[in-house]
Amino acid sequence: MSLPSQQQPVQIHKERRRSFMDYGGANSFNNFASSFSRAQQYSGSSLLEQVEDDGGANRSASFSKKDSFLHSGTSRGDLAISPLNEEAIVDDEEAPRRPRRGDGDRLEYFSFPQPDESRVGDGVDGVSDLDEFTPLVPTSSKQSSFKSHRLPTGNSTSPQTIFNSINTLVGIGLLSIPFGFRQSGWIMGVALLLGSALSTNLTAKYLGRILKHHPHLFTYGDVSFAYGGKFFSILVTLFFVLDLIGAALTLILLFTDCFAIIWPHTVELKVLIVTIVFFTSLLPLNILSFFSLLGILATMGIIIVVVICGFLIDKSPGSLLEFAPTAAWPTSAKNLFFSFGIFMMPWGGHPVFPELYRDMRHPQKFTHASNISFSVTFLLDFAIGATGYLMYGAQVNDSIIKSLMQNANYPSWVNKALCLIMGILPISKLPLVIRPIISSYENILQIAPHFSQKSSTSRGALRVIVRFIFCCVLLLIALMFTSFGKLMSFLGSAICYTVCLTLPLLFYLQLNKSRIGSVERVLIQVGIVVSISCALLGTCASITTKSTT
Template sequence: MSDSGSWNSKTPKAGDALSRYYNNNYSDADTDSEHCISPSAQISGISIPSSTPRASGSVLRQRRPSITLGLEQLRHVGGPNSIDAFARSWQRAAGYFEIAPSRQSYVSVSDHGDHDDVESRAESALFDDESEHAPSEYSHIHTSQYGSYGSFSQHSRGSIPVEGFASLRSAMPAEGLGGLSGSVIRHAEDLLQEQEQALLDPGSTDKEREPLLLKTVETEGGVIQTVIVGQSTLPQTVFNSVNLLVGIGLLSLPLGLKYSGWVIGMPFLALSALCTNYSAKLLARCLERSPNKALVSYSDIAYIAFGQKARVFVSILFSLELMGACVALVVLFADSLHILIPSVSELTWKIFAGVILTPLSFLPLRVLSFSSILGIMSTVSIFLIVLINGLIKPDFPGSLRDPAPTYAFPQNWMTLPVSFGLLMSPWGGHGVFPNIYKDMRHPYKYNRAVNITYWLTYLLDASMMAVGILMFGDGVMDEITANVLELTGYPESAKVAMVVFISIIPLTKSPLNARPIITTLDLLLGVEARASLSEDASSAFSTNVIRALIRVISNIVFVVIAIVCPGYDRIMAFMGSALCFAICVVLPVLFYLKIFGEEVSTRERVLDWFLIVVGTVLAVVGTAFTFFPAESFEGGA
């Protein structure tokens, strides 16, 4: 091995090189998911024996029970689409929702030139066995330049040498930048310097995250660039995206249809899906078009397009969105438990929710990301319980066999603006879509992944909306689950199961939603995890106390807001109107127009400005109506 720590690319076997890389860098003492990349999750077809001896860990590995080894092998069955690969893919997606400027972890994949048959097999293994080729829009990156994937270089754990990022500056001149404006290029340069400064600090990376892989490539114009090597397959991307979009906004959709009527509500849900589908694809185009190919997050795109003020504005919106989600989860938890056990007040249940959620805020990301998968399972299970109960019950109310009276148009037009927010609330996933795109093994399949995701999500949302309004009609409540729990005639076991699933959603989703807010507060107060590493014992103790107080106070704030604003429908309508329209429609289109400039065709420019204007109007009107008194909506549908 050379002094720089890089393996020579003429390794006899790619598997041997990977085994040595794995054993040298990830021993038993450092195999937690927050520190390492499992080679099997990166390179399929090249196995890394889980029992490879290394120094003091060899005895432990040799004595591992056979059942443990069997489970370990089961986790890796399927190569790129193994259980372990799916878990790590979701952990990366869940871990990169940013508020403050990102502090990513990187591992570089080195290129030493020779590309023999062994290395070609290793390269094809990294990109899964799908035979499709990238279309021309991605052909400016020569995939042959990815070089030897059996040869790795880790210059320092969690980082890449600054020289690798400095090569990006060669992409900044006018060559190949098309219509990019001078401000976009300047912002890209500033962001590049910011990334380099972060990488100079070895403690600046988030050790809980799954690292990103970086690779130096050559464009057709001969420019050397550093790009992110994606790790997630198409099924993993679809799974992550569906998990992102399917949430508690689903439960208030029947009320949104009640407020809007069939003629307006159903088409609006479809149009909102189409618009947010389009804007999610625009975010990927912005990342691909930017001169800085190491961009990862939504905040990065905002900074490239409009500078620091845009990043601050986006950070405020993200903070409000995540806070609203946490508050809504507390309200949902309290409302549901109060219906099941009415002797305990809603206030008590909200305080109880805060007591439970506070310890969960201390859990590491690897635990929170895995447990959050239970959230989507619980949400889908709730829909199935509602559907089955509707099919079981023979008569109105609460029956699909004897549907309730419904209306084509709103019975009270004052409720229509609120319905726009309720019907928009399920589509709030754009804060993470850029990260999901950058983590794809085959980025050219991103549009297909988005289309599949939206079809699945739309079918689930539309089904819940239709089932709920047909079962309860005018009597539909803020949360469709409240109708099922209050109504007699359903099996008690179904009600208990529903409450269990409702309880699981806040316990699994809320700590993950609160994590970016807590991390940002840690950063602003200078008490992030890395700060304690360079302090003496007393200072480290003070830092840890402040970090603990931040977590406790954050959950107290969520509970207090839930007590002050108890209306679940108003919370979801506010999030849909004030936040989803901005984050999922208006801002992505503005970023796209700014970054692409004159390259945008006249026809597309007209469409984009139409979306901006209509989205802004609906956001302002919908937000204003969420603060109207409840009496304004009485007598409506």
């Protein structure tokens, strides 16, 4: 009789801890953590993992435009849900299952890959065990079998979506905004930053409207195929490959530039960071998601340190108590064009917004969530940009971190804190940045876990070897680039204008044409022309500019 009473306090303690973690209902800590984890899986991966040819694998279902189906023609199977009859095509062992629609008419069932039954965990919906082999995004157009599962999306509340959106948008792009103000001056700089925020917020909502009226579309890749077919999807994928490689290079250069101030051996530093990337690329996804959380803290730490440094000294440069000389206008048209990409770079998270939309519990609140997310991100970007420019003026480097670390007037702890942050930031972000590329070439080479023609041991060893070769190639490319600012400007102009403005406007113009008025159509067409022009001017300026310091 004493045994139950002895166990009772432990049972009560567990229940209390569980209720604390679940306090707040839909916005509880557990649900926020789950929403954040899903957002990390979405980030930068959906399109790359969809445009993988299955080499003529058998298709279990067919799709036609007449029935409003979407199939990319490049993945291992087809979406087994019809938005018209709401019937799911499943395995022969299972009867057809009707998807259930919940709040906001959101789809709650779909089919997604189950490459290895032995790997499926015992968690809720069979997707709790995330490891190195887990696909980053179980998307609608990636099917290798047709077992019906509850859709692992459609659960995030509006606050959770806002948090994930801000986390997607706030990144290392803000570190070069002070340099953007140096190139453009106050008036044009504020206009460009505000204009980029307003325009990308609009195109994000355009993507949401496309998904609202096309329920069979789930990802940016789905939308691109619906617009232009397989060839166009592959073409868009090339932009994402360049974007991801460029993002990896910017992180490597940022790490190298900062630590070169205290240890001037850039080649050795690049070898060090790429070596770390190789080993972290072998880690399971749940650990990488934890690293991403560290990246958020590191980014906020940078903002805090920059503001604090402004009040540590009372003389320029590097002080907010005595402003450095600044300019209202750009010194040349070329400098202005160079700043185009820098002010567009912070908004490069558009490929994730379709999945964030599908992840919402109430999709009708997406517009509100997008407005808040872009507003908060704009305020953070403007705050760090204005602060850095006021502190250093025309002397500001292409990264505000370099300007802080090169200032000998600050206390010694500033460099130590920045070294700690700049050690965490690239290491926390690089593994997730390169993961979609690794996943793609492993599928192309047929060495991904779901290919079973080789033993698991030999396949694993081959993956390690190929990843080592990939990291070596990444290192060789990194050795060719030396300017953080030029790379940021190029990526912002050539990639972000295309992905964040031009393509979403084209998608909306075509896919929602029956809902667009004549005036709005003309404005969208003008926006496309302006976006392409800015992309071309900014790209040319970033290529022809010799130095950014």
